[in-house]
Amino acid sequence: MIGAMSKEPGTSVSTTGSRILPTSVSQVGTITKYEILNYFRSRRFFILLAIGLIISGIFTALVAYYGVSNVAPCLPSTCSTPALAFYSFWWGNSITFVIVLSGIFFGGDAISGEFQNKTGYFLVANPLRRSSIYIGKWLGALIASVIVLAIYAGITVGNGLFYFGANVPFQFVESLSFSILYLIAVLGFTFFFSSLFKSSSMSILVTAILFLFAFSLIQLIVANLVQIEPWFIITYGSGIIGNVLMDTYPTTQPIRGPGPGGRDGTTYAVTIPEGIMILLVYFIATAILGLVLFERKEFT
16 A cells, blocks of 8 residues: 655655655755855955955945045046945946955856865765756855945945935946856856866866856957957956946947048947846857866766
8 A cells, every 4th residue: 555655845766765855946045054154164265255345344444545536536527426426436446356255255166166175076876966056056156245245336326325325326336247147157257167177276277267258358459450349258348347337338439540641440339238148148058068178077
């Protein structure tokens, strides 16, 4: 006689015995929780938070010492809202750097560390799907990064409220949304490279070089020298974060070099739909590739 079998939410019953195994959602939640705890224990989260606080402190001191009108000038001919100029100066000039650091700190060795330290053996020995491990680690990195981002945004808004009252431009909300999207894309990219290498130092080094130097250099060469729109570079897509904070959103414009023999050219500015598409494609492509690599790679 077969009795009715009940199961708790978030669990599934094995067909080969009475052992109850966690579902994929439960596995992802468990991995996410322990990944966040690992960031706290390793002090990695607090180090990045301290860096964010230092950057905020520098901006706060600059604005307080030199005055808002000097560090974020709002000329009548080019600026209509002093508050927007302030947020453009503070948020537009720093948030992409904070996001890149988040990707390096939380995603640079998230997967490669499992191979280097051989801790992956203990993970796969348990009834855990590799996809659950990958997604759980990514969500843990995203949550930790969003917390840092939220604190940094809170300090930015706090300074804005002090100088301009409740006059928070709607463009800042848009820029904040684009920043979160860029963070998602950066973490997808860093997790891909973390899956590509078995050395933590190598994966961290490669992602740091790419985001801090290489992408910007390639974008500069392609846009200014080759005169091709660098739509295939993730940092070009992230330009919407700062562009939306400008009084007039920049557009792609033809230019002419100085002198009678000046070379004609073009200055490129990513549009909002284009920037969103670039970031989404980067995230989807790198997330899938990273997961496939992690699924196929052996812990040897």
